[in-house]
Amino acid sequence: MKITQARVYSLSVPKKTVFKVAYASRNAAESIIVCLKTASGLEGFGEAVPIKEVTGEIKAEVYQKLMTFCKKLVGTDLANYEEILNEASLTFLYMPSALAALDTALWDLRGQQLKKPLFEIWGNAREFCVASQSLGILSLPETLNETAKYLNLGLSHLKYKIGLNPEDDVKRIKAIRAAFPQITIYLDANQGYSVKEALWVIDSLKDCQIEFMEQPVNKNDLPGLLTVANLSSFPIVADESIQGLESLLQLLNIGHIPMINIKLMKCGGPTNALKMMSLAKKANASVMIGCMIETRLGITTGLHVAQSQDIVRYIDLDGCFDLKVDIVSSGGAILKDGKEFVTRGPGLGLKLNQELIVSLTGS
Ligand SMILES: [Mg+2]
Incomplete structure (x- = not known):
């Protein structure tokens, strides 16, 4: 052809x-x-x-x-x-x-x-993933408002961006937990802390039922990342520290990380993502599939990858939901009742x- x-x-x-x-x-x-x-x-x-x-x-x-x-x-x-x-x-x-x-x-x-839909070709692990929504770094009142807004939309797994100021972060997350005892809280520090700051934040939030924290320290500080991961009471996720296969191997060679965040834009696409997942599986690390600010085309691709493998525990595929227009005219990723899934058409199953x-x- x-x-x-x-x-x-x-x-x-x-x-x-x-x-x-x-x-x-x-x-x-x-x-x-x-x-x-x-x-x-x-x-x-x-x-x-x-x-x-x-x-x-x-x-x-x-x-x-x-x-x-x-x-x-x-x-x-x-x-x-x-x-x-x-x-x-x-x-x-x-x-x-x-x-x-x-x-x-x-x-x-x-x-x-x-x-056949791509997720079926790649492994066919599940029919949907539990959706999550990321919130940028906002003031406490804004964060509380936004959280309430997403809860009303049926989302209960929320990812809060932190990493600019440890004291402010702890105050904000404690207040969110107090106001919303029922939600699942993911944290992402985007490399914002030193090892010492990260450990302080983790200790301060130990009673807040945090699901995990992404990339507390600088991406190049692999020993620092592993130190935080070893001492943390909740799982630490390597995100920016991992680009593709090579950097994943490098990290796994020096220690154990509970979870890695795979993004198609960083690793070179589904083929490499699937290879990274089999490596992670051997290393007993679980996987989340993340994204950038992407259109629904990129998000649909990530979701096919996420639905294909058992090892994927979380998704963070919300990068298209705040865009003013949708370049996908039919099919693709759907968000409904706090779940995300792809339509079952062959390939990606969408038209632009x-x-x-x-x-x-x-x-
Ligand atoms: Mg991240």
Whole structure:
């Protein structure tokens, strides 16, 4: 089955509200979409979200390089997907989100060829995941209001961003726990603490039934991360410390981490995510599938990965819910009654609104 058309779009999809974390504020999904079409009329889609602080990529460079690569794909046969992916892995060695977009578009086509949803092809572990919603760093009254708002929407698993000020964080989280005894609390410090600060926060929150805390310390401080993980009363999750397979191996070689956060944009797509999960399984670490500020295309891909494997214990796939527009016109990830699941169409099981996509491309 020949690829007859390959298109790449660079777009900004605005958010309704600004999202503040320990290292930045975000007001849009800075997305690049790859669309591959075959002679038989199948269309495969994939998303890249290059973010310098997280993936080390520059958006304009990713766009140019994807354009060049995709032009060369026209005329190649999808049966050679392994060769295509090998070449892409070399071309995009330091551009993981670009690789993720290509890998996803190829998988989407293959799933459609096999007439099965991707999560079924990859392992078929579950029909849905328990949804969670992240809240940026806000004042206490705002945090309490937002929490109440999400509870009303049927969400009970909430992730609070911390890491700017240990005392303020402890006060805020204690107040949230006191006001909402029934919710499940995830924490994410986004590298904001020293080891000493992290241990103090963890000790201060030991009676607050915290489900886990992501990345308390700097991503390069692997011994520090493992020290905190060993001493913590609740599980510590490696997020920014892990990019792809190599950095996961590096961490597992020096110690045990209870959980890792896999993001497709960091690791280069579903193929690498599946490899990382089998490594994590051997190392007795569980997995959460996270995301960036992505469109529903990227979120759907993450959800297929999450629904495919037993080892996935948590998801944090809320990156599209605050966007002003939805580039997916049918199918894809659905959030309902605190659960997230994908529609059962073949491949990713979605269609894109290409007119809307074109209107969001600034260049
Ligand atoms: Mg995180």
